[in-house]
Amino acid sequence: MKKNIIILSSVIGLAMLSVVGCKPKNTSNATSADAAQKVYVAPGKYDEIYNFVSGGFSGQMSVYGIPSGRLLRVIPVFSQDPEKGWGYSEETKPMMNTSHGFTPWDDLHHVQLSKTNGEVDGRWVFGNANNTPRVARIDLSTFRTQEIIELPNSGGNHSSPFITENTEYVVAGTRFSVPMDDANGDVPINTYKENFKGTLSFISVGKEDGKMDIAFQIECPGVNFDLSRAGKGVSHGWFFFSCYNTEQANSLLEVNASQKDKDFVMAVNWKKAEEYLKAGKAKKQAVRYAHNTYSEKTHSATSEIKTEVLVLSAKELKDICYFIPCPKSPHGCDVSPTGEFIVASGKLAAVIPVFSFDNIQKAIAAKSYDGEFDGIPVIKYESALQGEVKKPGLGPLHTEFDDNGNAYTSMFVSSEVVKWSLKDLKVLDRAPTFYSIGHLCVVGGDTKKPTGKYLIAYNKITKDRYLPTGPELSQSAQLFDISGDKMKLLLDFPTIGEPHYAQACLASLIKDKSVKMFKIEENSHPYVAKGEKETKVVREGNKVHVYMTAIRSHLSPDNIEGIKMGDEVYFHVTNLEQDWDVPHGFAIKGAANAELLIMPGETQTLKWIPTKVGISPMYCTDFCSALHQEMQGYVRVSPASSKVPISFSLGAK
């Protein structure tokens, strides 16, 4: 055992050395002379491409312009964001609700743009919460998180949120297998093999409104589900998941989950699963999970706890799931544009196996099996295989595709992108990355019609790429031009959090439908004030509701008296502006949460519990006009026993 560890650590040590060793002596040589011209977007001009990048442990999603690498926006998703009041305002707090209560942080790893006919349709982008398993849907007309659904029977939502070619389903495979939610989970950890299960969740997506619902789950043997991709074209109706830890280890996975020569890719016939569901073969299971939705009409979120899920058993319903052996802990599991090939990358393997969908179908028909794993048939490796990419590099992780029949695989250990041909599986080109690439993204690289042109590498190690900023460095993305035979490095740009997967699409699919403001007439918030005539302060016991408006450049009312110690004050602020890019902010001294940032036509609420008798100033935080510094007011707080009546005013002399 100890010896194993020593050997492993020396392997890792050597690999690290070779990473450093690979670094060219003069890294500026790596870029071509015309790189600057290719990434220059003149002031006032738009980028050609939107790049949606996961924020990793920031819990958020960021939006970059390509080719400039300019950060355009950070969309708050799973983590509170005081800058935007996300998760702090009364309206957005329910978005953070889970079966565990208020959950203000998560780890967002993967993004998926919605698709129609296997192509990006520019409607929504999905993101996964890795820690407390959830999937979020972000609307691309508002760039806001509109819906978050929690996943029961899941221990870590990594293999997610991958989608089918018409966004019929968003899929989520659990990374950690755990006892099912309705079983007694209070069991010894070393009973993994008996008690721990893996589940795959199929979340249906409303065709028009995008509304998510867990259609069904498939209960599978306890392994780690890592990544997944939907079949497309010829393989539409199937889903492919990479699995590791088929050793079913529950400790020191670094060693114990790397024992076998081969783990698995799991092929799932989801059309078949749908048939079983229709035929009533699913079991109803009692669970608890939160489903949170945000309405742009009430400008408020609601959270509902759901208590039931339908579960299909992969073991009992034989022809849904099939295992395919795959060398050494497969990570990426990517499907070629035509849907014919499934590229699996064993992160500890020296080859990249390419499986053929046609061969998989033939093997199933001929029952060309190598026995079973926990009741699931295991297809013979050779029967499913199309071929192997030989000597691609070290540590293959993820593969995306261009529009010329080429594949691009990220190599973590040898820190490079390797371009190879889908036709003959021959390596065509290599480009070093700085340093240790994780995911990569080709524009439209997982669709039926990749745009090609650019590839972006998301690197795990930054080291000397930017000016030092202490021990913590922002992580580095790198843009490559892939329009020619040779990949050309164009640009480094820093990112937020830790980017994992990212997707990119032409800006023309999204930019023209961007919402500029919310119509005040359509605002149905229960505490809206449509005009200053409707502003007021209402006491209900110890709760005080302030119906407030904001317009350049005053708050109405701006003098409030009669607030007493022990009160809970709710400032419901309606932004009366009806023009693009005129948000107002709201803050009050001593607030134990954050500011509000209110878009034109919106109402948002800040809860404030005064802690001191006296005068508390409040003001607009977002520079709105030449008289922004005048946009302020006062709240008088009196002792609990005070007889000062509620009063409010604006412009009283």
Place this chain on the structure above:
Amino acid sequence: MKKIFVILTFASILYACGGGESKSESKTEESIEATTEGTAANANPDYDPKRGEGKFTAETVKIGATIDATMVTEGEKIQSVKCSACHKLTDEKLVGPGWAGVTKRRNPEWIMNFITNPDPMIDKDPVVQASLELCLVRMPNQSLTDDDARHLLEFMRKNDGVK
């Protein structure tokens, strides 16, 4: 060096010409109009200060001899939500000028163009520019529909005493 000096001098003359005329804070809108009308044609030769800039013309805006009560009711609703925070119905300035007398000073199509298309007019219209020097807040585009604008005009007419 000499050239730069010449350019600088020229620029400062231009600046003085543009801003010099309407400094006094006590000026009413009428007096602003009187002093700036002559220069308008020179600054923006294509701009018609009587009509403003936008989709409405004297031909397309139909005004009745008397008030349309239904339009007034609709106009009042919009005024309450989208205008009243900054404009009083008297001649007193709040954030922007009071509305009293506006339909007597301005043509109907100018009013409708300005409230539906404020940004280009703030940049071009001499009266609006002078008003901006007093108010210091650019009138926001409140995303009014064509009907909203017509209804507001009717409300303003009633406010100015049309029966």
